[in-house]
Amino acid sequence: MGSLNLLRVVTIPLLLGSLLGSTAFAQSPTYGVGRTPTAEEIRRMDISIGPTGEELPPGRGSAKEGAQVYAQKGCVGCHGAAGIGGLAPILQSKQGADVPVWKKERILPLRAPHATIVWDFINRGMPLGLEGTLTPNEVYSLTAYLLFINKVIPEDQVLDKQSLPKVKMPIGDEYGKPHQFKLNAPRLEGYPY
Amino acid sequence: MDSKRNSRRELLKAGAALAGGITLGTGGKAQAQHDHPMTPGSENASPMIHGSKEQIEYGQRSKYVTSVRVQHPIGGRPSPDVFGKVFHVATPLQDSVGVITPSSLHYIATTRGSFLPDIDPKQHTLTIHGLVDRPLTLTMDELKRFPSVTRLHFIECAGNRHNGKQKTVQDTHGMTSCSEWTGVLLSTLLKECGLKGSAKWFVAEGAEEVKGASSIPIEKAMDDCIIAYGQNGEPLRPQQGFPVRIMVPGFEGIYHTKFLRRIKLVDRFYMNYNEFGHLRPEDKELALGEQIGPKSVITYPSGTQRLPGPGFYEISGLAWSGGGAVKTVEVSTDGGKKWNRAEFKNTPQRMAHVRFAYPWKWDGTETAILSRCTDEIGQRQAMREEIANWWKVPFERDYRVPGLDNSVMPWKIARDGSVTNGLA
Numbered sequence: 001m002g003s004l005n006l007l008r009v010v011t012i013p014l015l016l017g018s019l020l021g022s023t024a025f026a027q028s029p030t031y032g033v034g035r036t037p038t039a040e041e042i043r044r045m046d047i048s049i050g051p052t053g054e055e056l057p058p059g060r061g062s063a064k065e066g067a068q069v070y071a072q073k074g075c076v077g078c079h080g081a082a083g084i085g086g087l088a089p090i091l092q093s094k095q096g097a098d099v100p101v102w103k104k105e106r107i108l109p110l111r112a113p114h115a116t117i118v119w120d121f122i123n124r125g126m127p128l129g130l131e132g133t134l135t136p137n138e139v140y141s142l143t144a145y146l147l148f149i150n151k152v153i154p155e156d157q158v159l160d161k162q163s164l165p166k167v168k169m170p171i172g173d174e175y176g177k178p179h180q181f182k183l184n185a186p187r188l189e190g191y192p193y
Numbered sequence: 194m195d196s197k198r199n200s201r202r203e204l205l206k207a208g209a210a211l212a213g214g215i216t217l218g219t220g221g222k223a224q225a226q227h228d229h230p231m232t233p234g235s236e237n238a239s240p241m242i243h244g245s246k247e248q249i250e251y252g253q254r255s256k257y258v259t260s261v262r263v264q265h266p267i268g269g270r271p272s273p274d275v276f277g278k279v280f281h282v283a284t285p286l287q288d289s290v291g292v293i294t295p296s297s298l299h300y301i302a303t304t305r306g307s308f309l310p311d312i313d314p315k316q317h318t319l320t321i322h323g324l325v326d327r328p329l330t331l332t333m334d335e336l337k338r339f340p341s342v343t344r345l346h347f348i349e350c351a352g353n354r355h356n357g358k359q360k361t362v363q364d365t366h367g368m369t370s371c372s373e374w375t376g377v378l379l380s381t382l383l384k385e386c387g388l389k390g391s392a393k394w395f396v397a398e399g400a401e402e403v404k405g406a407s408s409i410p411i412e413k414a415m416d417d418c419i420i421a422y423g424q425n426g427e428p429l430r431p432q433q434g435f436p437v438r439i440m441v442p443g444f445e446g447i448y449h450t451k452f453l454r455r456i457k458l459v460d461r462f463y464m465n466y467n468e469f470g471h472l473r474p475e476d477k478e479l480a481l482g483e484q485i486g487p488k489s490v491i492t493y494p495s496g497t498q499r500l501p502g503p504g505f506y507e508i509s510g511l512a513w514s515g516g517g518a519v520k521t522v523e524v525s526t527d528g529g530k531k532w533n534r535a536e537f538k539n540t541p542q543r544m545a546h547v548r549f550a551y552p553w554k555w556d557g558t559e560t561a562i563l564s565r566c567t568d569e570i571g572q573r574q575a576m577r578e579e580i581a582n583w584w585k586v587p588f589e590r591d592y593r594v595p596g597l598d599n600s601v602m603p604w605k606i607a608r609d610g611s612v613t614n615g616l617a
Contacts, residue, residue, distance in 0.1 A: 029327065035330050036328055045322075045454075046457065047404065048396045049463075117464050117469060120466070124466075125404065131402045178462050181483070183412055185570065187480060187485075187596070192571075192575070193573060193574065
């Protein structure tokens with residue numbers, strides 16, 4: 001009798017729980033430590049720009065404006081005039097237009113599969129020592145300039161949240177895609193080493 | 194009571210002798226000031242280290258231990274550079290014993306050469322957001338309130354490639370290190386946030402000036418990633434990401450984001466600048482830029498060391514794999530003709546260095562010593578020729594192994610006992 005009662009006492013709330021709010025119950029925090037950041041805090045912090053560009057801020061810029069920003073912000077000092085001849089990585093290909101992209105230099109605004117990656121890196125990582133100080137317009141402009149000097153877009157094309165993710169990069173689909181990672185599996189299926 | 198008084202008297206006497214020694218300042222002769230004869234052989238053969246406040250409070254190694262990190266690769270970009278930035282620095286494996294790399298000798302690598310951020314842990318937070326039910330911001334104190342794990346793991350840089358031009362094992366293999374890491378499993382935090390089913394990848398981002406970020410599959414996050422605040426019994430060192438970094442056991446070093454400030458759950462692969470560096474034409478080669486294969490190297494005897502003469506030596510080295518625990522290590526002392534099972538000096542653990550050894554009697558003839566390993570999921574470390582054969586490319590002297598180079602490393606031993614790079 002006693003054990004049966006105990007069973008009922010335990011079972012009923014469990015059943016109720018699973019009927020009424022199983023989702024809420026399963027997803028409620030276990031430890032309740034920490035706080036929920038506001039949407040605004042997240043927006044300010046979230047500088048990851050995915051291939052769809054959904055995280056891009058409002059703003060716009062073209063190659064012409066970008067050339068000015070490139071000069072004003074001192075990009076020339078490290079990357080050289082028009083991306084050639086500096087100590088920092090080269091930013092304009094010296095190869096002819098007919099050379100396939102994989103035979104050209106490893107240049108971000110040339111080889112990147114998405115133009116959003118160029119925007120993301122300028123925004124988070126440049127200029128050296130003053131990272132994070134460029135405005136969205138300046139980043140759009142610089143991105144346009146670097147894509148233009150690599151013959152990816154025309155000089156007058158305006159880049160913004162809508163147009164940037166749509167830029168057709170020269171690499172097209174000719175690059176390796178990440179495999180489906182599997183736990184406790186060889187790093188490459190069929191590769192013994 | 195008597196014995197106490199006696200010992201006190203002894204102490205006073207010793208003090209007087211010491212004081213006398215200091216005043217006289219004649220080193221060995223000062224010991225003759227004792228008012229009783231010393232037992233022969235009890236004299237201190239070495240000078241004494243005078244205790245300083247600093248040494249008492251925070252220990253230092255002996256001045257006779259001088260092993261240091263060096264820039265990697267030799268002749269490459271210096272660290273620090275003229276601006277004080279750090280690029281790649283290798284750990285002195287030739288002097289290592291056991292499996293723990295002292296935190297002060299752990300290899301260092303940064304994305305493009307970085308200043309170390311001087312982060313006040315009281316000001317630092319970690320935010321998890323994106324495809325979760327409840328975004329979460331944690332202070333470092335709050336992070337430490339979660340259930341923790343402590344695990345041994347190696348980290349190895351993708352630049353850890355051996356070639357014939359290098360001299361020491363520090364040059365060839367020094368971009369790997371192993372520590373005991375303490376922190377909270379990422380899966381614990383993601384469950385706390387309510388991970389959405391649509392989350393397939395996550396981006397881990399650091400707080401250094403370039404905000405270095407890497408994309409990692411969600412399966413890995415829910416398995417063994419650690420949000421680590423402790424290394425070898427103390428807080429992380431700034432060079433290792435103080436106050437918090439992510440451990441992605443078995444993945445290339447670059448994934449182990451330091452100064453971790455943000456984790457974003459996303460529904461697809463986000464190619465960050467770090468992943469741009471991994472970009473390859475083919476899926477197959479790209480896949481080898483993630484998890485590290487089985488790898489081992491002999492650290493003693495190794496390049497530039499010298500065996501004093503024929504006789505007994507314990508060949509010793511390290512083995513590790515990104516696929517799990519090391520299962521076996523074999524050592525060859527005849528250039529790879531015969532392979533002998535090595536013994537483990539500690540229990541192999543998942544994605545951790547294991548110390549192996551093989552007892553050897555060197556007969557004084559010229560030879561080459563090599564090691565190779567297998568891991569618990571059946572991957573095995575191969576010779577460079579075998580790897581080239583698998584990829585169906587002609588094997589040449591400067592053949593570049595795809596992915597992180599995990600090929601066998603030979604050391605040549607000359608008749609005079611000198612040890613040199615077997616790839617040279």
